[in-house]
Structure formats: C-alpha cells, structure tokens
Amino acid sequence: VAIHRQAYYEYFQHVSAGVTLKKLPAWAVALYQPYFTHVKLTDVQVGESSNTSDSNTAMTDCTKIYFPAAKHVLASIDDATAFSHDRWLLHELAHTDQCQGMSSTGFSTKRDAYADMWFSQVSTGAILEILSGNWPSSDDIHDAMPMEEEADAKASRVMVAVGP
Numbered sequence: 001v002a003i004h005r006q007a008y009y010e011y012f013q014h015v016s017a018g019v020t021l022k023k024l025p026a027w028a029v030a031l032y033q034p035y036f037t038h039v040k041l042t043d044v045q046v047g048e049s050s051n052t053s054d055s056n057t058a059m060t061d062c063t064k065i066y067f068p069a070a071k072h073v074l075a076s077i078d079d080a081t082a083f084s085h086d087r088w089l090l091h092e093l094a095h096t097d098q099c100q101g102m103s104s105t106g107f108s109t110k111r112d113a114y115a116d117m118w119f120s121q122v123s124t125g126a127i128l129e130i131l132s133g134n135w136p137s138s139d140d141i142h143d144a145m146p147m148e149e150e151a152d153a154k155a156s157r158v159m160v161a162v163g164p
Contacts, residue, residue, distance in 0.1 A: 007130045008115035012061040014051050014135055021045035021064060027080040028089070035158045036093055038101035039063065044093065048074055053137050058088065060095035062111045067092075087155050094154035098147060121145040 022045060029041040049066040052059050058067045067073040067088075077089060102113035119127060122145065126136045 003131070004119035004127065005112055005115045007127045008119055011130050011135070011141075012059070012064075015049050015059050015061070015066050016047075016064070017049075017051060019047040019049045019066060021047040022074070025078055025080065028077065031162060032090070032093060032158065035154075035161060036097040038097045039093075039099070041093070041096075044096050046074060046077065048072070051135070056088065057137075058092050060092045060099070062099040062114055063096050065089075065092045065096070087159060090155035090158045091151045094151035094158075095147070097154070098150065117147065118145070121147060 024041055024044050024046060033041045043063050044065065045063060046065045046067065048069040048071075049059070050069045052066055052068045055068065056071070058065055058073075060066070073086075073088070076086070098117075099110055099114040102110045102117070104110045104113060108116075122141055126141055129136045
C-alpha cells in the first residue's frame with residue numbers, strides 16, 4: 001500500500017506543478033451541492049495543468065481538479081450563462097465525492113484511502129513508471145479505471161436532475 005500512496009502523491013505533485021487553483025464559482029456550488037453529499041463543494045478547487053493530457057482527461061486529487069491547460073475549461077466554468085451543465089465538471093465532481101466518501105482510519109486519511117483505491121485500479125507498469133520519474137499519460141492511467149464508469153454514471157444522473 002505504501003508504494004501506491006507514494007506513487008499517487010508523486011504523480012499529483014507532478015500534475016499540480018505551476019498550477020493556480022481557485023474555488024468553484026458560487027453558482028456551481030449552489031446548483032450542484034445537493035447531488036454530491038460526501039463533499040462540501042465550497043472546498044473544491046479547480047485549475048488548469050500543463051502536466052495532464054491535452055485530450056479530455058482531467059485529473060482529480062480529492063478536492064482538487066486539474067483540467068488540461070490546452071482546453072481552457074475554467075473560463076467557461078466561471079461564466080454561468082455560457083456553461084450548460086458540463087458533463088466533464090460533473091464527472092470530476094463525482095470523483096471528489098468518491099474521495100470524501102472514503103473511510104479513514106487512525107492510520108490513513110480519506111486521501112490515503114482514495115489513493116489506495118486509485119492505484120489499485122492502475123497497472124503495475126504505470127506505477128513503476130511514475131516511481132522512476134517517467135510520467136505515463138493521464139489517458140493511460142484514466143482509461144483503465146473502473147471508478148471512471150461510476151463517475152460517468154453519477155454525472156449522467158446529475159445532468160438529468162438539473163435539466164438543460
């Protein structure tokens with residue numbers, strides 16, 4: 001377990017390098033909070049990272065969401081009138097909810113438990129790459145994780161609930 005956590009923390013140190021995080025806008029907190037019961041959306045921070053994939057793969061570290069810098073997602077999130085319940089944001093908020101819903105013990109935090117789950121779903125090869133300083137693409141990590149299906153399903157349910 002310790003090696004998983006080390007890889008998780010090193011990977012997110014890489015992803016977060018140079019990123020300025022900001023809180024979710026008030027409109028998003030007010031609208032989406034009822035659907036994410038394990039996390040206070042006022043605690044969620046979002047940023048744009050140059051160290052994620054340039055595709056549509058964001059990375060979530062509990063209450064911190066990193067969108068690919070090349071996609072310029074934050075500008076659309078800030079403008080409630082231009083934003084139409086983006087599935088991508090809802091998917092990532094589902095991951096924050098997953099993390100904050102984890103059990104913690106005297107030996108681990110919710111982030112530790114989430115890291116354990118996160119890397120239990122990642123290949124050993126990807127873990128070894130991270131620990132050796134070679135960064136696998138976020139697509140390679142992301143696309144193989146069962147927790148992604150759960151986040152997609154949650155995003156779909158919230159989109160239906162909030163309407164167009």
